[in-house]
Amino acid sequence: MKFTRSILITGGAGFIGSHVVRLFVNKYPEYHIVNLDKLTYAGNLANLTDIEDKPNYTFVKADICDFGLMLDVFKKYEIDNVIHLAAESHVDRSIKDPFTFAQTNVMGTLSLLQAAKELWTAPYTSNRFYHISTDEVYGTLEFDNTFFTEDTKYDPHSPYSASKASSDHFVRAFYDTYGLPTIVTNCSNNYGPYQFPEKLIPLFINNIKHKRSLPVYGKGENVRDWLYVVDHARAIDVIFHKGKIADTYNIGGFNEWKNIDLIKVIIKTVDRLLGSPEGTSDTLITYITDRAGHDLRYAIDSNKLKDELGWEPSLQFEEGIEKTVQWYLDNGEWMDNITSGDYQEYYEKMYNK
């Protein structure tokens, strides 16, 4: 079959990337989807077993920082579009090892931009370089009624958000300097199936299941804005097809939760679905020293995306969290496979267990 587009999706074996790959492979049999991933600790091909044999899907194991290899991949698969998700993504790891974050998130993005610039030709009518970023580049909000909009000044505080901010600047600079057809989106915290259990929601579900303590930073008062991952993938689909070149869109579901309130919902849901009496796991909550530079509050204003492109989240949070908890409880083997070995050592060191 002759495909109408050849889309490179980077980081497709990770949490969000796997949902984006699944959506595109199933929805667009006329596109060739090339999933390029280094398979770091966060990349897991078990996230994609349901689509791995589809005729429009190819997996390439590679490091985005290897510029020569990126040129080869672009040529070999005649890549005409990029959806770039590959990154180091965990704030706590960035505090311990900022170099890896600069390398992957900044140099890796630059390597992909440069490959696209060298191989695509103006006026780029069938090309698009879509960079997936985070709301964390905007810094932090107070406990007031303000939101991050597309015009909010960048003010990153963690090595993770600083590296993502830097990559966003490079992407926009490639439009300004070379006319490369770029788009950037900044999304709030995602939750849902296939998230690596170093992030709050899967970590806590797994810990409750195993009756392990739940390490809450500071007083648990920080606020995050949570979006179901499939809704993020849907937004990426809409923006990839209808978004304006050189534009930025914020993605979020107007769904703010104070950490401790969210944790109580998770505890209640896990206990109920496991058939334990309400309150069983409340005592697992353990307040620990706050994360360094811990941003107080994130909240995304996604009205531009709604007004211009008609996207809205499809799922209410109550339904999303229920589905998510159920998925992790039903997929114990997936969880056990990634929480053994190296990860266990890392986790024990991280929380001084």
Ligand code: NAD
């Ligand atoms: P993740 O850590 O689950 O997955 C990242 C993927 O990138 C993994 O499969 C990993 O193997 C791959 N990768 C890492 N380094 C690579 C390299 N050098 N070369 C090729 N592949 C490499 O991350 P995620 O949570 O799915 O996030 C995906 C993207 O979305 C990131 O760019 C992140 O900044 C952004 N984002 C995440 C969230 C969130 O809540 N998770 C919110 C907004 C934006």
Ligand code: TYD
């Ligand atoms: P996380 O899932 O790491 O996402 P991010 O730091 O990108 O927002 O953390 C979400 C919130 O939960 C954040 O405020 C930090 C807090 N948190 C804890 O209190 N304990 C934990 O063990 C983790 C992983 C996070």
